[in-house]
Amino acid sequence: MKINKAAQAGALESSDVLVTVEPNPEGGIKIELETKRVIQKQFSKQIEKVILETAEQSGVEDVLIKAQDKGALDYTFRARVQAALQRASI
Amino acid sequence: MSQNRSMLIIPGNSPKGLQNAPVFNPDLLVLDLADGVPLEDKDSARLLVKEAIGFMDYENTQVVVRINSLQSGFGAKDIEIITPVQPIAFVIPQGNAEQLQEIEILLAESEKKAGLKEGSIGLIPVVETVKTLEQMSSLLNVSPRIKSAFFNAEGLAQELGIVRSKEGDEILYARSKFAMTCRAAGMNSFDTAFTDSNDYEGLEKDCLKARNLGFTGKAAIDGRQIDTIHKIFV
Numbered sequence: 001m002k003i004n005k006a007a008q009a010g011a012l013e014s015s016d017v018l019v020t021v022e023p024n025p026e027g028g029i030k031i032e033l034e035t036k037r038v039i040q041k042q043f044s045k046q047i048e049k050v051i052l053e054t055a056e057q058s059g060v061e062d063v064l065i066k067a068q069d070k071g072a073l074d075y076t077f078r079a080r081v082q083a084a085l086q087r088a089s090i
Numbered sequence: 091m092s093q094n095r096s097m098l099i100i101p102g103n104s105p106k107g108l109q110n111a112p113v114f115n116p117d118l119l120v121l122d123l124a125d126g127v128p129l130e131d132k133d134s135a136r137l138l139v140k141e142a143i144g145f146m147d148y149e150n151t152q153v154v155v156r157i158n159s160l161q162s163g164f165g166a167k168d169i170e171i172i173t174p175v176q177p178i179a180f181v182i183p184q185g186n187a188e189q190l191q192e193i194e195i196l197l198a199e200s201e202k203k204a205g206l207k208e209g210s211i212g213l214i215p216v217v218e219t220v221k222t223l224e225q226m227s228s229l230l231n232v233s234p235r236i237k238s239a240f241f242n243a244e245g246l247a248q249e250l251g252i253v254r255s256k257e258g259d260e261i262l263y264a265r266s267k268f269a270m271t272c273r274a275a276g277m278n279s280f281d282t283a284f285t286d287s288n289d290y291e292g293l294e295k296d297c298l299k300a301r302n303l304g305f306t307g308k309a310a311i312d313g314r315q316i317d318t319i320h321k322i323f324v
Contacts, residue, residue: 009134015106075145076105076138083134 001060009083017072019080024064035069054081093117094278095307095323101126103135108142114313122156143175156181173200185215190232218245226271238278241268269304281305287312297322
């Protein structure tokens with residue numbers, strides 16, 4: 001999957017996450033997570049793992065993924081990352 | 091044996107709704123990809139529902155997915171993406187016989203691709219047009235997957251240009267015909283939702299009316315309506 005443009009999926013609403021993806025000119029998969037400090041401290045590694053695995057399973061190689069989290073669970077991260085990547089690959 | 095007294099309809103693009111819904115213990119939980127989701131979010135809702143079914147603990151409820159109609163251009167993709175997570179059924183808007191026959195073929199292909207037994211996912215047609223109401227007997231025989239049907243009075247009222255009332259006198263014939271046809275076919279019949287989610291007295295009267303007309307259950311648009319529905323449909 002090739003990222004052709006910037007795209008978003010999700011929302012800045014409780015239990016959701018707004019995922020923005022864009023091409024990464026430096027190459028590779030880069031993840032930026034914005035979330036509450038307590039979640040950042042306790043769960044950022046787990047969340048970044050879920051995002052990375054989802055991106056890799058989608059077959060994408062060079063992408064910048066920004067996730068603005070509002071308390072989303074793993075399944076929501078997976079769904080929103082997939083949707084943003086699909087929209088960016090059109 | 092699973093009960094079929096209530097179906098709670100939840101928009102498929104709301105993680106909060108998807109997570110809170112099981113708390114209300116509806117018999118059927120309808121994750122909606124159709125009316126409850128704006129056009130620009132159809133793709134992301136489809137993925138969210140797929141991931142939610144695989145992740146959430148929906149053990150005490152039967153999960154069904156209301157897909158978009160085939161005519162909308164989204165329905166075929168809904169079937170392809172959702173089938174592998176095996177909801178117990180798909181709810182089919184504007185469930186006319188021609189569309190149900192097409193869906194039967196698409197669904198059989200998707201089940202095969204997903205390694206599921208053919209026929210493992212059911213179909214629940216939504217009757218919401220005059221034509222489908224009048225063709226109900228044949229409609230219910232289109233596929234052995236059909237074990238239940240859902241009467242949506244809001245769709246019918248829109249087609250006929252009639253104003254809905256809480257008493258529902260304007261839909262008496264449609265309700266009666268729907269419920270009796272389902273009874274004759276030995277199928278579950280879900281009545282249209284009561285749209286004022288703060289009027290519990292009105293909801294109870296509406297449930298009683300539906301039960302006395304022969305319905306076996308009722309749709310809900312708010313989880314707080316489920317207890318009242320279960321009080322009447324036992």
